[in-house]
Amino acid sequence: MNRKATIYDIAREAGVSTATVTRVVRKDPHVKEATRLKVQQVIDAHAYTPSMSAQNLESGRSRALAVVLPVISNLYFNRILDAAYWEADKNGCSIRLFQTMENQAISAELVNELIRCRMDGVLFAGSIWSADRGDLNTALEKLGKYMPVATICPQDVSLECICIQSDLVNCSRLPVRHLHTLGHRRIAFLGGSMHSKDTSRRGAGFLEQLRVMDLPDDPAYHVDAGYDMESGERAVLRMLSGLDSSRWPTAIVTFNDLVALGVIKQLKKMGLSLPRDMAIIGCDNQFFCAYTDPALTSVDLHPEEMAQSAVRELLLARESSSRSFAIVREATLVVRESCGAHFGFRRL
Amino acid sequence: MNRKATIYDIAREAGVSTATVTRVVRKDPHVKEATRLKVQQVIDAHAYTPSMSAQNLESGRSRALAVVLPVISNLYFNRILDAAYWEADKNGCSIRLFQTMENQAISAELVNELIRCRMDGVLFAGSIWSADRGDLNTALEKLGKYMPVATICPQDVSLECICIQSDLVNCSRLPVRHLHTLGHRRIAFLGGSMHSKDTSRRGAGFLEQLRVMDLPDDPAYHVDAGYDMESGERAVLRMLSGLDSSRWPTAIVTFNDLVALGVIKQLKKMGLSLPRDMAIIGCDNQFFCAYTDPALTSVDLHPEEMAQSAVRELLLARESSSRSFAIVREATLVVRESCGAHFGFRRL
């Protein structure tokens, strides 16, 4: 393997000092045009660029942001990563990816690794405090002392940090209101996992909306459904088979679009006609929503914009310290066919 | 922002030299138990870990692999990235992501950036040579002199590198054979973009299979269809509306599952019943294939395994240089409902 030309090689060959080479590279105006030309020539000849590691060591920073999320194969997080990447790229920064898997524990090791890598900032996405160990907040507080921290998560964060929050209010309100407008009264919520923070918050918001709109909040309408399609299939089967068909809900709101995918499949398997026999609303407005049958109405939390803000704020925080605040990007409902609204369907 | 403790801090506080600290960190056995304990205590107290940048500079490597791909929001590449991440992680390496966008040009700047970052290896995924500029191979050849290079792409690569190839033979053969077995004779191919290498290769393989099986290869059955759902919708409409219905194909093979999604939607919109009126086979075996209606039969190229091999080989190549060879992971057909095979459908 070749050795890359160093600043010393360039300096020697151009007959100047390393300082001058740096000046040329950095476009310092205090260089005579003749020398600048000569040095630039040598630089070009070797396609010289200063070594990252050396620059990082010298400057004490890495020009890289960490993005910590459960899994990138999840479309929601994938979108966050993608948006974060481009926003960082625009500012000459790279992204270092960390996956925590389902358990989402922010271990002390992870914190140390982040410090070790001299990250210019960290973005935590997803529900991150669910881990059992109590020293999590301690670990994060410590992290906050070394670099700016941002979170995109559904919880309140006790930590001082840039906190981009999902719009949980509308995330619950919009589907319920939409269904209510269409005449639905019995609305079920198939949500992630009840002992996780995000689900319980979403669930609570959902119940609250039911009460606000004076709709029944039968506990049987409130079921754990995991985060993927298989779980959705099982959950809806479990819920409906445990209920006398007269008590069946007429609409189902799911934790995310994947769960909705499973629900749709299961309902069809049971011979229901959608959206006539059951309205469905998903969450995340994934790319495939327009291509399910019926096309899935879904809540968009705009993860891209949240990631963008997060990265932008992290980069700002590098300079002026102690930026700590919360931003909420409003959620929107994207109406498609799965509630029947498109053909003026109205249930009594 | 805090300053991270350095090896000097630790050495001073423990009353030893930096060399001893390094020894303790590196678990060098040539350290007296008493000193080891004392140093370890100080290390623990400060949660000291050696600085990455310093280690990188000293060792001349980054313990990081670059993954260069068009877009991560594409599920296929997403899976590659995910698999690469875990394989690298298992070996204590991180991944540095580079997105090239559709044009997929490997610019000289990218090459320099990769060298600058002292990547331990690069994995190129996707059809990478499509760019117009002729100096691409030059750029990549140059790159190969600085670090091991691996590619996961459908083309033959002239470059000396670790070359993980998609199984294009079976990728074309399996769908055609399956459809042939089911009695189909008029089979269409809706493929990416005809002036791209991957499509023309897939298309060529497809035509060859038709000939092998003595099936008609009407040029009207061979249409550009882009890479996403919208393009698929348009393409199938274009193809069918240009054809007398007696000449319609009875089966459609698509470039990928996204295109298939669009095709399904469009065909339903046209009032066709699937799979009775049209069989469809996608490619990539994406997570949603089991949840389309009808469930989509698809070819799995096993991108995860390809990425795994690629990363494994890259890491090996760091030590023993000049590993240059090709691996092909056999493609498999995952039969679901979209060709009617599940209910014994056989067309004459």
Add this chain to the structure above:
DNA sequence: AAGAAAAATGTTACCGATAACATAAAAAAG
């Protein structure tokens, strides 16, 4: 043309770790 001011370039310590080499301390041998 001498001196002052401005511009161009060079010198060097430092960033944080590592490892070859040197030295000191402890253990074994005589």
Add this chain to the structure above:
DNA sequence: CTTTTTTATGTTATCGGTAACATTTTTCTT
């Protein structure tokens, strides 16, 4: 109780840049 061997620890150059400061060269005054 030396001397030799082994083991433990310290010293220092190095990796490739950067920037403060020092020095040299050029330009401008008068």
